[in-house]
Amino acid sequence: MFYRENGQFKTTYAADQQIFAIAQDRWAILALIAFAFIGVPMLADEYLFRAIFIPFLILALAAVGVNILVGYCGQISLGSGAFMAVGAYAAYNTFVRIEGMPLLLALLSGGFFATLVGIFFGIPSLRVKGLYLAVATLAAQFFCDWAFLRIGWFTHGNPSGSVSVSNLQVFGLPVESPLQKYLFCLALLVLFALLAKNLVRSAIGREWMAIRDMDVAAAVIGIRPMYAKLSAFAVSSFIIGVAGALWGFVHLGAWEPAAFSVDRSFQLLFMVIIGGLGSIMGSFFGAAFIVVLPIVLNQLLPALGSLVGVEISTAAISHTEFMVFGALIVWFLIVEPHGLAKLWSIGKQKLRLWPFPH
Amino acid sequence: MKLRQLALAASLTAAAVTGALSSTAAFAQAKEQFFPVLVYRTGAYAPNGVPFANGYVDYLKLTNARGGINGVKVSYEECETGYATDRGVECYERLKGKNGGATVFQPLSTGITFALTEKAPGDKIPLITAGYGRSESADGMVFKWNFPLSGTYWVAADTLIQHIAKKEGGYDKLKGKKIALVYHDSPFGKEPIPLLQERAAMHGFQLSLLPVTHPGVEQKATWLQIRQNRPDYVLNWGWGVMNSTALKEAQATGYPREKMYGVWWAGAEPDVKDVGQGAKGYNAIMMQHGAEPNAAVVKEVLEKVHAKGQGTGPKEEVGQVLYMRGLQAAMFAVEGARAAQERYGKGKWVTGEQARWGYENLNLTQAKLDALGFKGVMRPISTSCQDHMGASWARVHTWDGAKFVWSSDWYQADEQIIKPMVKNAADKYAAEKKLTRRGGADCQS
Numbered sequence: 001m002f003y004r005e006n007g008q009f010k011t012t013y014a015a016d017q018q019i020f021a022i023a024q025d026r027w028a029i030l031a032l033i034a035f036a037f038i039g040v041p042m043l044a045d046e047y048l049f050r051a052i053f054i055p056f057l058i059l060a061l062a063a064v065g066v067n068i069l070v071g072y073c074g075q076i077s078l079g080s081g082a083f084m085a086v087g088a089y090a091a092y093n094t095f096v097r098i099e100g101m102p103l104l105l106a107l108l109s110g111g112f113f114a115t116l117v118g119i120f121f122g123i124p125s126l127r128v129k130g131l132y133l134a135v136a137t138l139a140a141q142f143f144c145d146w147a148f149l150r151i152g153w154f155t156h157g158n159p160s161g162s163v164s165v166s167n168l169q170v171f172g173l174p175v176e177s178p179l180q181k182y183l184f185c186l187a188l189l190v191l192f193a194l195l196a197k198n199l200v201r202s203a204i205g206r207e208w209m210a211i212r213d214m215d216v217a218a219a220v221i222g223i224r225p226m227y228a229k230l231s232a233f234a235v236s237s238f239i240i241g242v243a244g245a246l247w248g249f250v251h252l253g254a255w256e257p258a259a260f261s262v263d264r265s266f267q268l269l270f271m272v273i274i275g276g277l278g279s280i281m282g283s284f285f286g287a288a289f290i291v292v293l294p295i296v297l298n299q300l301l302p303a304l305g306s307l308v309g310v311e312i313s314t315a316a317i318s319h320t321e322f323m324v325f326g327a328l329i330v331w332f333l334i335v336e337p338h339g340l341a342k343l344w345s346i347g348k349q350k351l352r353l354w355p356f357p358h
Numbered sequence: 359m360k361l362r363q364l365a366l367a368a369s370l371t372a373a374a375v376t377g378a379l380s381s382t383a384a385f386a387q388a389k390e391q392f393f394p395v396l397v398y399r400t401g402a403y404a405p406n407g408v409p410f411a412n413g414y415v416d417y418l419k420l421t422n423a424r425g426g427i428n429g430v431k432v433s434y435e436e437c438e439t440g441y442a443t444d445r446g447v448e449c450y451e452r453l454k455g456k457n458g459g460a461t462v463f464q465p466l467s468t469g470i471t472f473a474l475t476e477k478a479p480g481d482k483i484p485l486i487t488a489g490y491g492r493s494e495s496a497d498g499m500v501f502k503w504n505f506p507l508s509g510t511y512w513v514a515a516d517t518l519i520q521h522i523a524k525k526e527g528g529y530d531k532l533k534g535k536k537i538a539l540v541y542h543d544s545p546f547g548k549e550p551i552p553l554l555q556e557r558a559a560m561h562g563f564q565l566s567l568l569p570v571t572h573p574g575v576e577q578k579a580t581w582l583q584i585r586q587n588r589p590d591y592v593l594n595w596g597w598g599v600m601n602s603t604a605l606k607e608a609q610a611t612g613y614p615r616e617k618m619y620g621v622w623w624a625g626a627e628p629d630v631k632d633v634g635q636g637a638k639g640y641n642a643i644m645m646q647h648g649a650e651p652n653a654a655v656v657k658e659v660l661e662k663v664h665a666k667g668q669g670t671g672p673k674e675e676v677g678q679v680l681y682m683r684g685l686q687a688a689m690f691a692v693e694g695a696r697a698a699q700e701r702y703g704k705g706k707w708v709t710g711e712q713a714r715w716g717y718e719n720l721n722l723t724q725a726k727l728d729a730l731g732f733k734g735v736m737r738p739i740s741t742s743c744q745d746h747m748g749a750s751w752a753r754v755h756t757w758d759g760a761k762f763v764w765s766s767d768w769y770q771a772d773e774q775i776i777k778p779m780v781k782n783a784a785d786k787y788a789a790e791k792k793l794t795r796r797g798g799a800d801c802q803s
Contacts, residue, residue: 051451055444096790149543149569156790159552159783160492160545162472166791176480252443253476256469256545258572259443295448298438314436315399315408322400 003351019197036186041179049178056291057185058246063271063283064189064196065239070269071277072200073232074212075125076133079140080240081264082121085257086144087114087241088248089154092163095249096156103168103175107188107245114241115234117144122233126226129215141262148257164254181250188246192239197280199235208232209278240268274332276341285340293328297321389707390433391426391695393418393688394453394460396470401440402573403598405628406680410466411436412671413684416659417692419670423662427696428705433457439470441598446470447477454481461713462486462691468546471504478503483710484717486694488687489514489622489645493549494783496776498718498746499795501784505717505746507690508739509645512779513771514621515550515593517752518643519557520769522591522619533562536587540580540604541595543569550595550621552783556775574600581607594620594642601629605637615639619754626679630757638759644679646736647686648755649762651677655685655731679762682735689730694720718743737768743801750776 003024010016020026044053066080091110095101121140125133148154148161155163168175175184199205207228210218219225248255267290275286298321305312312320336343350357395414398407418434426432435456437449446465454460463478464486465471471491478485479502486505487495493512495504522537523529539554541547551567558565566589568580574596581604584592592613594604601624608615616639620629625642627649650656656677664673675681698708698716708716721740727733741748750773754766788795 047451047455051448055448145571160468160472160548162469162545164472164476164790166476252447252473254472255443256472258469258544261572299452313399314397314411314438315404318400318438318440 003348003354017201019194019201033190036190037183041182044182046178049182052292052295053182054178054185054251055247056287057182057189058243058251059268059271059291060284060287061185061189061192061246062240062243062268063275063287064193064280065236065243066268067272067275067277067280067283068196068200068208068239069232069236071272071279071282072205072212073208073229073236075122075229075232076130076269077137077236078134078262078265078269079118079121079137079144080268081260081262082140082144083114083118083237083240084244084247084264085148085260086117086237087111087244088255088260089148089163090114090241091245091249092165093154093156095165103170103249107242107249110245111238111241114244115238118233118237118240119230122230122237125229125233138262138265141265145257145261160256162254162256163248165249166253168249175250185246185250188242192242193280193284196235196239200280204228204231212278270329272339274329274339276339276344279339279341281344282339282341285344289328289332289340294321294325297324389458390431391461391707392457392459393432393434393691394449394456394463395434395436396439396446396449396453396463396465396467397436398439398441398466400438401442403441406598406623406626407441407466408671409626409628409675409678409680410684410687412675413681413686414464414688415670415684416663416676416681417655417685417688419663419668420655420659421688421692427692428699430699430705430707432692439465439467441467441469443467443469443473447473450474450477454483458707459483459710461695461708461710462717464488464687464691466490468492468549469544472545475501475504481710482714484694484714486687486690486717488690489683490546493553494780494787496745496747497780497784498741498743499784500788500793501746502796502800503714505690505694505741507717507720507741507747508686508736508749509622509752510747511546511549511595511621512553512776513747513750513752514643514645515553516557516771516776517750517769518593518619518621518754519554519561520772521643521754521766523561524766529561535563535591536566536589537563537591537593538566538568538584538587538589539593539595540568540570540577540584541593542574542597542600543571546597546623547595550593552779553775554593556779560775570596570600570604573598575603577603577607581611581613584608584613585611590617592618594618594624596620596624596629600624602632605630605633605640609633609636616641619643622683622752625755625757625762626683627675627762628680635759637757640757641754641765642762643752644755645683646749646751646753647679647682648753648764649677649679650682650735653677653682653731653735654733655689655735656682658731659685686732686736689732690717690720693722693726693730697721717741718746720748743796 005022008023069075069077087110090113091106094109095106124136128136155161175181207223210223211228215225271286271290274289276282301317301320302312397411418432421432439446439449460483462484468490471487474485484503488507489509491506493510495501495506496510523532554565570577570580596604618640620642622645630637663669694716695708695713697720698712702708702712724738737751739748750771751768753768755762756765
């Protein structure tokens with residue numbers, strides 16, 4: 001009844017090609033962004049900002065990056081944690097080594113160096129495919145773990161191998177309080193998500209999808225596999241690198257290579273698989289599922305226990321969290337193998353017919 | 359239909375949870391001194407994390423059984439970090455404002471310590487990192503909120519070298535000797551390296567660094583190197599499952615366990631008990647206390663907490679090494695709050711900021727320790743504005759196949775070496791962070 005595009009005529013190319021072609025979508029997204037910028041800061045407290053929203057935003061950004069590579073271009077990568085690490089350490093080095101380096105530029109330089117590393121480790125994708133490529137990108141993970149643990153230059157000669165940053169500011173505005181950090185991450189995320197959304201609808205995005213669906217056929221119709229694959233690696237690792245830099249700078253403040261271990265790579269891959277391969281929206285769902293759900297479960301269980309008068313031990317909570325979380329992953333994958341984004345689009349489809357489904 | 363049910367169920371549980379949360383908040387109306395407890399009862403480091411957590415919580419229970427801190431009851435809440443930095447940060451954010459505000463945090467992980475060091479000053483909550491964390495944080499003039507009470511890794515490394523020199527018969531005998539450091543490849547394991555390098559340059563021994571990646575179950579290559587090089591001593595800087603693996607590998611390689619020395623996190627019952635007789639002769643430097651089944655405080659815990667069925671964890675583990683470490687850490691936390699009460703009002707609840715003053719002016723004399731039941735467990739400790747560590751004593755104990763026995767006298771870390779290193783490292787940190795050293799006036803506050 002409310003959600004239908006009947007009567008919305010497109011009279012120009014620009015109107016036809018806009019990101020959200022349906023007016024309701026456009027307004028909903030605008031309202032969502034406005035809510036995130038204005039409503040959330042009024043409602044949320046410090047804990048929500050620091051422990052839930054900021055990690056969620058940053059990992060959602062990383063998931064957008066991974067989705068471009070895995071979801072759109074079909075190149076399975078287990079090196080996402082490494083690209084995050086490159087972003088974080090490169091941003092750190094430019095930030096502390098160059099006097100007066102603006103934060104934003106440092107973050108982008110993190111993305112730039114992650115791009116270089118991403119392209120380099122993307123070269124095997126020209127020869128190997130699928131699971132074999134996943135193993136090849138695993139090399140990036142181990143190489144970066146090794147490099148940031150062993151080469152003292154990257155950590156600015158810090159003997160413990162842990163680095164830290166402070167006094168963050170953008171255009172003279174401090175990025176210190178939870179609210180400022182939240183708004184900063186949100187602004188970057190919105191920017192990158194819209195850029196990514198546009199990119200995947202463009203010619204290059206279609207090239208990526210052609211490569212993903214059948215690379216031989218794509219090559220036959222004139223798509224250069226090398227260009228398409230390496231550009232996917234470049235764009236994806238740029239975004240992941242910026243996310244990594246944010247994770248270190250804004251979320252943790254001080255970090256060590258373990259913050260970007262192979263577990264992080266798996267976590268990001270699971271985010272895009274559960275959220276929905278080949279969907280920017282899905283990256284957000286996946287990030288919310290993987291980041292927020294364990295924390296919610298962890299707090300829900302003792303509360304539920306106290307309702308029925310049982311005190312649950314910390315270890316039991318933690319074990320239950322793992323079990324419930326694992327079960328939910330399996331359940332979602334059985335119910336909807338195409339991820340949460342597919343559930344979302346089914347929902348939209350149903351809404352279109354509602355309330356007269358027949 | 360399904361979606362609607364799901365949404366209904368979700369909103370119902372959400373409503374139930376908010377109800378439950380607000381009801382727990384209502385209980386905490388009486389001002390209780392709140393001690394958040396970051397633990398890891400699961401994961402690769404759980405065998406060592408669990409006894410520490412049990413000791414910590416038992417001491418807080420004992421404090422309440424003793425009538426609180428001058429009448430102020432203590433409350434606590436555990437949060438599972440799994441030794442992961444991001445979960446640790448989440449736990450910190452979750453607990454820091456609860457029940458009127460956290461008194462102090464003890465993360466029990468070097469990685470989490472690094473992350474919280476950046477956050478604690480802003481929140482005005484002190485951090486106690488008794489025997490771990492950043493070594494340079496002993497410099498209270500730069501690290502206002504960090505308290506590595508009674509020992510840092512530099513102290514551990516320094517006293518270990520002193521012990522080895524004594525075994526060899528003097529520092530001059532160390533020349534040309536080979537010492538290998540098998541370390542957990544993380545900030546925790548890397549902390550002692552600068553000090554060992556300093557000592558190696560001083561005495562002319564050859565230091566080889568052998569990293570072991572997290573979690574430490576794969577050490578075949580490391581021990582192959584040890585078999586080839588035959589170092590005179592092996593220092594084991596491990597935690598959790600890494601320690602027992604190292605001992606098993608040493609046994610397989612045929613490296614004498616008598617020549618192996620662990621840090622104080624690598625010399626507890628969970629590390630050796632699976633290896634049993636194979637670990638006989640293994641040594642570890644101890645941050646003052648060891649296994650103390652006969653200490654007065656242990657008996658008191660058994661009597662006032664465990665006998666009433668309120669004990670945390672198995673009764674048999676009370677008094678073991680890591681249990682004692684937890685007990686001691688909680689004692690520091692409580693005594694700091696007590697010291698703060700001396701200044702800000704006896705029998706009154708103190709804020710984290712006030713507690714920080716207490717930790718900075720902690721003076722645990724022998725008489726106070728005896729009264730707390732820590733006689734023979736540890737030596738007096740007193741902190742100041744400059745010195746946030748308070749004591750740098752250590753001794754070595756050895757596993758005899760069934761229990762740990764003391765095998766050395768007391769050692770004190772060499773101020774001459776550690777002080778300049780701490781100052782340099784702290785200055786470097788201050789320069790990076792654009793902090794200025796605290797002045798004399800700040801020390802009064």
